[in-house]
Amino acid sequence: ARAGNLWGHPRGLYVLCATELWERYSYYAMRALLILFMKDVLLARGRWTEVVGMKTLAGIYGAPDDAADDETREKQVLALASRVYGLYTAFVYLTPIFGGYLADRYFGTHVMIIAGAVLMGCGHGFLALHPAFLMGMGLIALGN
Numbered sequence: 001a002r003a004g005n006l007w008g009h010p011r012g013l014y015v016l017c018a019t020e021l022w023e024r025y026s027y028y029a030m031r032a033l034l035i036l037f038m039k040d041v042l043l044a045r046g047r048w049t050e051v052v053g054m055k056t057l058a059g060i061y062g063a064p065d066d067a068a069d070d071e072t073r074e075k076q077v078l079a080l081a082s083r084v085y086g087l088y089t090a091f092v093y094l095t096p097i098f099g100g101y102l103a104d105r106y107f108g109t110h111v112m113i114i115a116g117a118v119l120m121g122c123g124h125g126f127l128a129l130h131p132a133f134l135m136g137m138g139l140i141a142l143g144n
Contacts, residue, residue, distance in 0.1 A: 019113055023144060026120055027092060030127070030140070034088070038081035042133055045073070053134040057084060084134075091141035099144075119143030 006014060041047075045066050048054055058064070061083040064076040103112035120143035126136030 015113075019117070023116070023120070026124065026140065027144065030124075031085075031089075035078075035081050035085055038084060039074075039077050042130070043077045043081060047130070050131050051133050052131050057087075057134070084137075088137050088141060091138070092144050095141050095144055099142075116143040 005011070042051060043054075043064060048058070048064065055063070058080060061080055062076065064073055064080060066073070068076065099112055099116060103109050107115075119139045123136045123139030123141075123143060126132040126139060129136070
């Protein structure tokens, strides 16, 4: 094998593969549980207003009524959770366009890969903090 190659492949190929693997793992693992978590924990009766930015989103998409009966409130919560999920998914697919532009024009591939990994790591950390949940989702989408 030539210098700089590993098993006949360029070393950069392994970096690309590892980066894509963890980025996709991060996205799909969280996506699988996102609606359930929002419905049962994040948007729980009396607690959803603690999440920074949720009142704004609820004002746009429709706020769940904490005084409503269980069946009505569950429908409202599912509607809001689905819209937040859709917004998150849209940003996950749109932000790489801007990241690619920044990498190509200004910062280079390696810098943007590291920046994306750091943003996603911080985003997953913020997901654990109830008030910072939406910020965490935003950082994951930006890091993507």
